[in-house]
Amino acid sequence: xxxxxxxxxxxLLPFALVAAAAVVAxxxxxxxxxxxxxxxxxxxxxxxxPLRTGLRLLGGQPRRTTAGDPWLGRIGIALVPVAAxxxxxxxxxxxxxxxxPVVGVxxxxxxxxxxxxxxxxxxxxxxxxxxxxGGYRFLAQGLAYELPHMFAITTAxxxxxxxxxxxxxxxxxxxxFAVWMPAAFAVFLLSALAxxxxxxxxxxxxxxxxxGAAAEHAGVDRLVLLAGRWLLLVVTAGFSxxxxxxxxxxxWLPAWxxxxxxxxxxxxxxxxxxxxxPTLRMERYLEFAWTVLVPLTLLQALVVAVVVLNR
Amino acid sequence: xxxxxxxxxAAALFCIGLFGALTQQSIVMLMMGLELMLGGVILAAAAVWxxxxxxxxxxxxxxxxxxxxxxxxxxxxxAVVTALFRTREADMTDEAAELKE
Amino acid sequence: MLDDVVFWALAGPAVAAAVMVFRFASMxxxxxxxxxxxxxxxxLVVRLGLDYLGVVVVLMMTIExxxxxxxxxxxxxxxxxxxxxxxxxxxxxxxVISGGVFVLLAAGVLLTPWPRRRGEPAxxxxxALGESLMxxxxxxxxxxxxxxxxxxxxTVVLATRRGRYDRFGDDLRARRAGDRxxxxxxxxxxxxxxxx
Numbered sequence: 201x202x203x204x205x206x207x208x209x210x211x212l213l214p215f216a217l218v219a220a221a222a223v224v225a226x227x228x229x230x231x232x233x234x235x236x237x238x239x240x241x242x243x244x245x246x247x248x249x250p251l252r253t254g255l256r257l258l259g260g261q262p263r264r265t266t267a268g269d270p271w272l273g274r275i276g277i278a279l280v281p282v283a284a285x286x287x288x289x290x291x292x293x294x295x296x297x298x299x300x301p302v303v304g305v306x307x308x309x310x311x312x313x314x315x316x317x318x319x320x321x322x323x324x325x326x327x328x329x330x331x332x333x334g335g336y337r338f339l340a341q342g343l344a345y346e347l348p349h350m351f352a353i354t355t356a357x358x359x360x361x362x363x364x365x366x367x368x369x370x371x372x373x374x375x376x377f378a379v380w381m382p383a384a385f386a387v388f389l390l391s392a393l394a395x396x397x398x399x400x401x402x403x404x405x406x407x408x409x410x411x412g413a414a415a416e417h418a419g420v421d422r423l424v425l426l427a428g429r430w431l432l433l434v435v436t437a438g439f440s441x442x443x444x445x446x447x448x449x450x451x452w453l454p455a456w457x458x459x460x461x462x463x464x465x466x467x468x469x470x471x472x473x474x475x476x477x478p479t480l481r482m483e484r485y486l487e488f489a490w491t492v493l494v495p496l497t498l499l500q501a502l503v504v505a506v507v508v509l510n511r
Numbered sequence: 512x513x514x515x516x517x518x519x520x521a522a523a524l525f526c527i528g529l530f531g532a533l534t535q536q537s538i539v540m541l542m543m544g545l546e547l548m549l550g551g552v553i554l555a556a557a558a559v560w561x562x563x564x565x566x567x568x569x570x571x572x573x574x575x576x577x578x579x580x581x582x583x584x585x586x587x588x589x590a591v592v593t594a595l596f597r598t599r600e601a602d603m604t605d606e607a608a609e610l611k612e
Numbered sequence: 613m614l615d616d617v618v619f620w621a622l623a624g625p626a627v628a629a630a631v632m633v634f635r636f637a638s639m640x641x642x643x644x645x646x647x648x649x650x651x652x653x654x655x656l657v658v659r660l661g662l663d664y665l666g667v668v669v670v671l672m673m674t675i676e677x678x679x680x681x682x683x684x685x686x687x688x689x690x691x692x693x694x695x696x697x698x699x700x701x702x703x704x705x706x707x708v709i710s711g712g713v714f715v716l717l718a719a720g721v722l723l724t725p726w727p728r729r730r731g732e733p734a735x736x737x738x739x740a741l742g743e744s745l746m747x748x749x750x751x752x753x754x755x756x757x758x759x760x761x762x763x764x765x766x767t768v769v770l771a772t773r774r775g776r777y778d779r780f781g782d783d784l785r786a787r788r789a790g791d792r793x794x795x796x797x798x799x800x801x802x803x804x805x806x807x808x
Contacts, residue, residue, distance in 0.1 A: 267694055272640055303663045303738065310671035317647070317678035324640050324681075327692065339678060346675070363664070363738070512615040515721055517656070520623040522717035524649070526710045527630045533706035535634070536699045539684050543646050546676075547630050550653045553669060561660040566731025568744040572752055574657070574665045575745070578672060579756050583763045585676055589683050590767035596687060597773060 209298050214285050220438075220463075221430035225250035228471050235475065254427065260419035265326040268416075273325015277421050279318035280428030287311035288435045290365050294448040294455030297365060304365035305357045308439060309350060312395055315432055316342045319397065319404060319413055322425055326416035334412025337482055338397055338404035344486040345401075349391035351497035352384040356443040359504050369447030378444040380507070383500040385444040387493055392440060392470065394485075396433035399474030403482055437466045517558035525551030538595075542588045546581060553577045618659055626652035639684035639691040647677035664738040 226247040233246035264270070290297050290304040301307055316338065323335020357363050359381060360371035371377075378385040394401040405412040414425055441447055441462045448455025528547025535541045553574050560570025629649035636642040650673040658666030685691040734740035745753045780786045 267692070269638060269640065269692065272638075272644065275644075301663060302736070303667050306664065306667045306671065310667050310674065313671050313674040313678075317674050317681075320678055320681060321640070321644065336682065339682060342675075342678070512619050512659075514726055516619065516623070517660075518721040519718060520627060520656075522714055522721060523627045524630050524653070525717070526714035527627070527634070529713060530706050530710035531634045533709060534700045534703050536701050537688060539639075539680070539687055540634075540642070540699070543633055543642065543680070546646060547633065547649065550626075550630075550650050554653050554656055557657045557660045557662055557665065560662070561733075562729055563727055564730055565661070565733035565737075568734075568737075568740050568749070571662060571665060571737065571741040572744065572749050574662065574669075575741070576752065576756065578665075578669060579760065582672065582676065583759060585680065586763050586767045587770075589679075590770035592683065592687055593771045 209293075209296075210289075213288060213298050217285060217288050217431055217434060218427070220434045221427060222251060222254075224434055224467050224471060225430050227468070231472060231475065254423055257419055257423035257426075260422075262419040262421050263326070263416055265328055265416055268327040269325050272321055273417075274421065276318040276321025276323075276325060277417065277425045277428070279321070280315050280425060281431050283311045283315035283318060284428055284431035284435045287315075288431075288438070291435065291438050292365055292369055292442050292447055292459070294459055295366070295369065300364060300366045303363045305353055305363045305368065305443075308365075309353060312432075312436070313342075313346070315395075315428070316346075322417070323404075323413035328416045330410045331413050331415040331417075333409050334404045334406070334415065337406070337409070337412065340482045340486065341394060341397065341401060341404060344482060344489040345391040345394035348387045348489055348493035348497050349395070351494065351501060352387040352391070353443065355381055355384040355497065355501045355504050358501060358508060361508060365442050369442045369449070372446040373449055376444065376446040376449075378446075381444065381500055381504060383496050384504075385440070387497055388440055388444065389437075389466070389470065390493075392433070392436035393474065395436045396429055398429060398433055399470065400477035400480045401485070403479055406479060433470070434463075434467065437470055438463045440466050514558055514562035517562075518555055521551040521555035521558065523551075524548070524554065538588065538592050542585060545584055545588075549577050549581045549584070615659070619656070622652045622655045622659070625649070626656070637690070639688050640681055643677055643681040643684055646680075647673060650677070661733055662737055664741070 226249070229246045229249040230243050233241060233249075234243035237243065287308050289299050290301065290308055292300070297304070319338045320335040323331045323333075323338070325331075356368055356377050359377055360368040362368060362371070368377075393399045397404045403412070405414050409415065414422060417425055441459055445462045445466070446458075448458050450458035450461075453461070525548050528544045528549075528551065530544070531547065532541050532544030535544060556570050556573035556577065560567075560574075564570065626649045629645045629652065632645040633642050633649065636645060651670055654666045654669035654673065656666075657669055660666075776784060
């Protein structure tokens with residue numbers, strides 16, 4: 201079903217993801233401007249604001265701190281976008297992904313875990329208490345979201361009886377998984393936000409810790425870290441399309457257009473939805489995740505397993 | 512790529528881990544040595560599966576076993592260190608030995 | 613040819629990073645050197661045709677090492693390695709033992725007449741693994757499950773000092789847990805256990 205894309209797609213992938221991340225950041229800036237200034241304030245003019253910020257950071261001076269571990273910190277910072285792009289390699293564009301390994305679903309999860317560990321490194325690097333607190337917060341957050349997230353991903357793979365992303369898409373030719381696995385889909389969307397430590401889950405970069413893990417990073421370092429965060433958001437939201445929303449399946453339009461449309465819809469939902477929720481504290485989300493979400497996703501997996509056995 | 516090369520690499524990992532586990536005073540560092548030794552075991556099991564008996568799944572099961580042992584070892588190790596540190600402010604093997612007095 | 617290049621590109625860093633684990637003074641560096649070494653092991657396992665197990669090793673080791681870093685920083689006197697000091701004992705004995713073990717292992721590896729490869733791997737090794745774990749190796753799977761469950765219980769018992777009576781009052785009737793709101797158990801201890 202899903203074939204591997206030609207070689208030029210490997211080169212194109214990072215650029216496509218960065219462009220998508222820039223568009224999403226622009227949408228977020230427009231919504232922020234609209235909320236702050238109202239419609240009369242011409243919110244659309246704020247769209248290029250993320251690009252302007254990026255260019256300004258590009259020219260900025262990286263900050264040096266005493267007795268820091270800049271090498272480890274830089275490795276962590278660089279690992280965030282790199283892991284996001286590596287995870288994006290299994291994203292099917294229509295029915296074609298850059299690569300479609302046998303265990304694509306597990307690969308995606310492993311790359312997400314790598315980004316998770318990388319944020320702690322970024323917080324550790326500058327030898328500053330506040331940024332280390334940010335790193336610790338993300339580790340604690342990972343403990344909260346990672347288990348329900350894994351179960352949600354497993355449920356989709358279980359429904360398709362395969363760990364290959366292409367076959368997960370193929371299994372949704374008739375009915376999307378989001379329709380008969382609503383709990384897993386909802387949990388996946390929640391953890392997509394948490395994974396990108398963004399929206400209600402931005403505690404690791406929270407204002408109360410003066411910017412958390414990003415507090416001491418300036419210039420290019422900061423640009424790479426924050427851009428990596430947008431990339432993670434795009435990639436995890438994009439992965440919900442092949443997992444739960446039928447990938448490229450859909451009437452009339454070609455497959456690539458459906459993928460684009462669905463990804464845009466999920467991203468729009470996440471970007472617009474974050475305005476409705478305040479920042480969540482980790483210990484609260486942890487309690488909710490372990491006492492409600494884990495049993496919920498387990499039940500969902502059980503239902504799917506029974507359906508699959510009776511098919 | 513031969514079986515011998517893989518097994519030599521695995522043996523090197525195992526022995527480096529052994530050296531660390533024997534010399535480190537800190538319990539947490541000691542556990543890192545144990546992790547390295549188990550990493551060597553994983554590599555050796557996978558290599559033997561590939562080069563000797565790929566039709567049977569026993570090599571794979573051994574890898575699963577080693578990965579689980581790693582997780583269990585780490586969880587129990589950290590819990591013990593936490594409990595030790597709470598009661599005696601001790602996080603070194605030599606200090607823990609004094610506990611029996 | 614390509615296989616050899618990949619082997620050396622993964623095995624070399626794996627061993628080098630393993631050595632560096634015990635040479636770095638900074639605990640964060642040591643932990644992530646160990647992670648690098650184990651990621652290379654995961655890559656080698658993938659090269660051997662075990663895609664699933666290799667990627668699982670990568671996934672699990674990443675999570676384990678990230679958590680290990682926290683404990684390293686928490687329990688070590690000198691986590692950032694800013695004041696290098698030696699925390700070793702029994703160096704000579706350990707060197708003799710581990711060197712001896714390596715010589716023995718290497719001799720065994722090189723002198724054993726290894727059998728020739730028998731059979732071909734299953735078309736989907738992951739499926740074969742799953743079927744054997746749920747079939748002939750069911751006992752292994754059950755033992756592992758039981759061991760993991762026992763681990764969860766044992767670690768919680770060892771690591772926590774407060775039970776539900778401390779959190780919810782003597783008759784478990786406090787409406788909020790005593791340790792919520794302040795995070796951890798610090799605030800609750802001050803307030804005397806039961807919730808407000």
